Amino acid sequence: MTIILYDSSSALPQKAFAPNTWKTRFCLNYKGLPYKTEWVEFESIGIDVYKKLGLPPSAHSPDGTPSYFLPVIHDTATGVSTSDSFAIAEYLEKTYPSPSLFPNDTSVFQSTVDDTVRDAGIKSLAQFILADIYLILNPESKEYFKRTREAAFGKALEDIAPKAEEGVAQWAAVKAGWDTVDSWYVKSGGPFVLGTTISWADFSVASWLIWARSVWGEENQRWKDIATWNNGRWGKVLNDLREYQKID
Structure with a gap:
């Protein structure tokens, strides 16, 4: 199989x-x-x-x-x-029910997690990362990506990321969004959304973090900011889930 x-x-x-x-x-x-x-x-x-x-x-x-x-x-x-x-x-x-992605019948709650993460922390972050995604694509995908994203935002790809004072304000908005996500972990009292139990919600959060880390690289200041926000929460989340980050 x-x-x-x-x-x-x-x-x-x-x-x-x-x-x-x-x-x-x-x-x-x-x-x-x-x-x-x-x-x-x-x-x-x-x-x-x-x-x-x-x-x-x-x-x-x-x-x-x-x-x-x-x-x-x-x-x-x-x-x-x-x-x-x-x-x-x-x-x-x-x-393939074991181990469970939705322990304790939490699938309904977890179905809302990804939308919440997108609304809180990703929509505002996307504008900063799109031009850098273009740089890591294969030549076969670059033209399509550039054309479709410029059509969606109504401006040149290199102009999508806010700059100067607006950039500072928008990056603060990204941080505020991740503060919202952090509140779930604070409330759970553990390293994961459901406390000490891994679930699909953690994989959802971690996937957006891997996206940023992969595109920007670990030495990029944007990624360094994210990894250290909320007392280092997001770098720790990826570290705690590192055994499930295998690529075949």
């Missing part, structure tokens, strides 16, 4: 950087499931993954244009193909 994990490629030595796919990679590693990564360039996702596996598009734009997002898995043992990181986690939990 092998699970095929479809992930976005990059020019980084380890290739893996995409946060949503990291959520699935964490789950597979945590459950000890054998898997193999198929690396995909952005514009190939629709044909090489979705159409190949017979999956419907992830979404449609107002003009009807389909969009295709990773992660996607194909389980060779069951023949099931699934997209969306939370839906994949639910499938893995049902099919």
Whole structure:
């Protein structure tokens, strides 16, 4: 039995950087499931993954244009193909229940975690990191990434990150968002969202952190800021989950 994990490629030595796919990679590693990564360039996702596996598009734009997002898995043992990181986690939990991603019937609570992390800490951070993501992509994906992000933000890629005083204020907003996420850990009293128990929520948080660390590198000041915020919480979260960061 092998699970095929479809992930976005990059020019980084380890290739893996995409946060949503990291959520699935964490789950597979945590459950000890054998898997193999198929690396995909952005514009190939629709044909090489979705159409190949017979999956419907992830979404449609107002003009009807389909969009295709990773992660996607194909389980060779069951023949099931699934997209969306939370839906994949639910499938893995049902099919391979131990160890649990949603201990103590917490799946409903955990289903809200990723949206909360995105709203609190990621939407404001994204503007700072997009131009640097472009730099770590393979040539095959650079034009697509630049074109689609510039269309989304309505400005040149290099102009998306706020600068000068606005940049300082917006970076403070990123910190405030992560303060909100930190409050969950403070309330739990442990190193994880559920106290001393690892769950999908921790993998969700850690995946966004790995995204930033992978794109910026550990010596980048932005990453150093994040790693030391909240009394070093975010560097510690990644360290506590390091055994589940294997890349096949």
